[in-house]
Amino acid sequence: MFCRAKGKIPAADSRIFGNDRSCRQPSNGSISQSVQCALAREYGTPDQINVELARDVYNNHDERREIAAKQNEYAEEKKKVKASACSKLELADISGRDLLKFRLYEQQDGKCIYSGEKLDLRRLVEQDYCDVDHIIPYSRSLDNSQNNKVLCLSRENRQKSDKTPLEYIADPVKQAEFIARVKSMKGLGSKKRDRLLIHDFNEKDVDFRERNINDTRYMARYIMKYLDDCIDFSQSKADVKDRVQARNGALTDFLRHQWGLRKDRSESDKHHAQDAIVIACATNGYTQYLAHLSKIFENKQAYANKYGEPWYKAFKQHVKQPWDGFYQDVQASVAEIFVSRPPRKNATGEIHQDTVHTLNPKKKNRWGELVYSAKDVKSGLNVRGGMAGNGNMFRVDVFSKKNAKGKEQFYLIPIYLADRVKNELPNRAIAAHKPENEWIEIDETYTFRFSLFKDDLIRVKGKDILIGYFDGCHRGTGNINIEAQDSSQKWEGIGTRNLEYIKKYQVDPLGRYVEVKSEVRQPLNIKKGKS
Numbered sequence: 001m002f003c004r005a006k007g008k009i010p011a012a013d014s015r016i017f018g019n020d021r022s023c024r025q026p027s028n029g030s031i032s033q034s035v036q037c038a039l040a041r042e043y044g045t046p047d048q049i050n051v052e053l054a055r056d057v058y059n060n061h062d063e064r065r066e067i068a069a070k071q072n073e074y075a076e077e078k079k080k081v082k083a084s085a086c087s088k089l090e091l092a093d094i095s096g097r098d099l100l101k102f103r104l105y106e107q108q109d110g111k112c113i114y115s116g117e118k119l120d121l122r123r124l125v126e127q128d129y130c131d132v133d134h135i136i137p138y139s140r141s142l143d144n145s146q147n148n149k150v151l152c153l154s155r156e157n158r159q160k161s162d163k164t165p166l167e168y169i170a171d172p173v174k175q176a177e178f179i180a181r182v183k184s185m186k187g188l189g190s191k192k193r194d195r196l197l198i199h200d201f202n203e204k205d206v207d208f209r210e211r212n213i214n215d216t217r218y219m220a221r222y223i224m225k226y227l228d229d230c231i232d233f234s235q236s237k238a239d240v241k242d243r244v245q246a247r248n249g250a251l252t253d254f255l256r257h258q259w260g261l262r263k264d265r266s267e268s269d270k271h272h273a274q275d276a277i278v279i280a281c282a283t284n285g286y287t288q289y290l291a292h293l294s295k296i297f298e299n300k301q302a303y304a305n306k307y308g309e310p311w312y313k314a315f316k317q318h319v320k321q322p323w324d325g326f327y328q329d330v331q332a333s334v335a336e337i338f339v340s341r342p343p344r345k346n347a348t349g350e351i352h353q354d355t356v357h358t359l360n361p362k363k364k365n366r367w368g369e370l371v372y373s374a375k376d377v378k379s380g381l382n383v384r385g386g387m388a389g390n391g392n393m394f395r396v397d398v399f400s401k402k403n404a405k406g407k408e409q410f411y412l413i414p415i416y417l418a419d420r421v422k423n424e425l426p427n428r429a430i431a432a433h434k435p436e437n438e439w440i441e442i443d444e445t446y447t448f449r450f451s452l453f454k455d456d457l458i459r460v461k462g463k464d465i466l467i468g469y470f471d472g473c474h475r476g477t478g479n480i481n482i483e484a485q486d487s488s489q490k491w492e493g494i495g496t497r498n499l500e501y502i503k504k505y506q507v508d509p510l511g512r513y514v515e516v517k518s519e520v521r522q523p524l525n526i527k528k529g530k531s
Contacts, residue, residue: 034342034509035510037509038508038509039510040231045233045234046233048242049231050245050247051223051245051279053220053223081102081103088102089102094125101125101130104149108151108187109185109187113181114160114169114178115156116177119153131151131157133150133160135150135164135192136195136198137163139162139292140201140295142291144250146192147191148192150192150196165197167201182197247279251282252275252282255281255286256275259326261278268486268488269486269488270486273334277333277334281326289320293318340509341455341457341485392416392417393473394453395453396412396415396452396480397412397452397521398451399412399449400447401445408501411497412473412478412496413427413428415524419524420524425521427441427442430476430478432476448520448521449504450519451522454471456470456504457469457513458502460494468482469483469485477493478496478497479493480494481493504519
């Protein structure tokens with residue numbers, strides 16, 4: 001997987017975007033150039049690349065923050081709905097499927113979406129009383145989103161089979177009643193309402209299915225073309241028409257569920273590796289097989305009569321895994337992964353804190369606002385005749401020196417963005433609970449070990465041996481924070497002075513790491529016009 005000319009994937013440029021500044025170009029990191037080159041060197045040229053973009057890659061920072069807030073709000077609302085469902089249904093706990101039934105029941109004002117009959121809330125969890133149905137049949141749409149799901153009586157579901165609602169309800173009078181009922185249900189979102197009232201789906205179903213198999217939005221198209229242009233597939237002997245394909249997140253979510261794979265974002269970062277396996281297995285052949293299987297099972301009444309079991313339980317049993325032992329292989333592979341992160345060496349953020357303190361102590365300024373004395377600021381940067389506190393700490397330099405007993409001790413010098421403006425390396429190491437002018441001055445008797453940036457991999461030995469990514473230093477104490485390589489846990493406030501050792505490692509894109517034996521302390525090298 002190499003650039004034909006240079007042996008590596010080049011940085012993103014304007015070859016595809018042209019000069020259109022309105023387009024939001026992805027950062028180089030979003031395409032993971034180094035990861036893909038490393039994979040190619042290790043395993044050779046791929047036959048095909050499947051890509052699924054994170055849902056928020058299309059959004060700017062404010063939009064992502066808004067989406068995250070809505071997701072948190074949805075999670076809290078879901079907890080309340082679950083408590084309400086358990087209370088009303090008199091259950092100690094409720095399954096995910098039955099909770100979905102309850103949510104749809106409330107969206108639909110407690111009525112069967114197709115017949116309009118009032119549903120008995122107490123019977124929601126009964127087998128063969130009511131079903132969650134795909135509005136547009138899954139075999140025709142491959143759409144498993146919440147916007148394509150409704151609640152209906154089981155008999156209506158079986159009779160509907162693989163039809164759309166308006167194909168199923170063909171009688172003009174009943175159709176008019178259905179349309180009026182759908183429009184009156186305020187709990188239905190506009191996208192769900194549009195699906196319920198769609199006409200002439202046959203004219204659209206090819207494009208609709210394509211969108212649900214493939215992610216065709218602008219960013220996906222850009223990355224597909226970018227990879228296709230830059231990667232040499234000539235060594236592959238596989239008969240594949242489109243070498244780079246983008247998969248829709250809803251499809252991979254559905255496959256993950258069918259294959260019995262659990263996803264817990266809060267547990268660790270390794271769920272990304274599981275996602276990658278699912279995306280790779282979402283081939284065109286498999287999605288066609290899935291559509292064919294769905295069509296068989298959408299004739300629900302015939303299946304129930306023949307086999308005497310609910311179709312939706314049998315469906316999952318018939319969805320074959322990509323290969324025998326797939327589930328066990330995924331679990332074993334994911335467990336062995338060491339998550340690779342690049343150190344954050346780019347110095348960005350605020351150079352100094354917003355508050356500028358006067359050098360002449362006063363209680364109030366001419367506007368009557370309280371102004372703090374500069375003596376309250378232990379360290380900072382001269383700004384407009386006053387002093388502002390240090391901004392972001394972007395690097396920590398680690399020194400060592402043997403004490404009187406011959407034991408190595410460690411000394412940490414924090415370096416801030418403000419130091420880059422001063423363009424001079426600080427030379428005082430943190431002394432716990434003391435002002436900076438009383439910190440330890442580092443001279444030639446101390447040995448420089450290395451510099452630490454956020455997400456540098458380190459191993460420390462104190463009472464326990466910990467290995468993880470450096471996550472910051474406490475200015476007041478000299479203690480450090482370490483985050484586990486897969487983000488599964490975090491250790492805070494680790495004292496450093498008397499550790500048995502601190503070791504730094506370099507991690508390659510595939511998670512292999514080697515110890516950094518020595519480093520030369522680097523100057524700040526601030527570039528003119530930048531900070």
